[in-house]
Amino acid sequence: MDIDWAALGQVFGISLVATVGLVGVFTLGIVGGSARRTDGGTPALARAGAYTCYAVCAAAVAFGIYLIAA
Template sequence: MNIDWAALGQVFGVSLVATVGLVGVFTLGIVGSSARKADGTGAPALARTGAYACFALCAAAVAFGIYLIAA
C-alpha cells in the first residue's frame, strides 16, 4: 500500500485554509452584527449588511461542501 503524500498534504493544506477562512468570515459576521451605534442602540446599517453578507458567504460555503459530498 502506497500513500500519495503530496496529495495528502494538498488536501490538508486546502482544508486548513478553508477552515481558517470560513471561521474568520463567520467571526467578521459576529463582530458586524454586534456593533453598536455611538448612542448604544442597534447596529449601523453598513455593519449589519456586512454581517449578513458574511453569514450568507458561510451558508454558501457549507451548501457547496454538502453539494460536493452528495455529488
C-alpha cells in the same frame, strides 16, 4: 498500500486554509452584527456586512454538502 503524500499534504493545506478562512468570515459576521452606534460606525452598514458574511458561510456549507453528495 501506497500513500500519495503530496496529495495528502495538498488536501490538508487546502482544508486548513478553507477552515481558517470560513471561521474568519463568520467572526466578521458576529462582530458586524454586534456593532453599536457608540463605536462611530454605521450600524446598518455593519449589519448588512454581517448578513453578507453569513451568506458566504451558508454558501460554503451548501457547496461542501453538494460536493459530498455528488
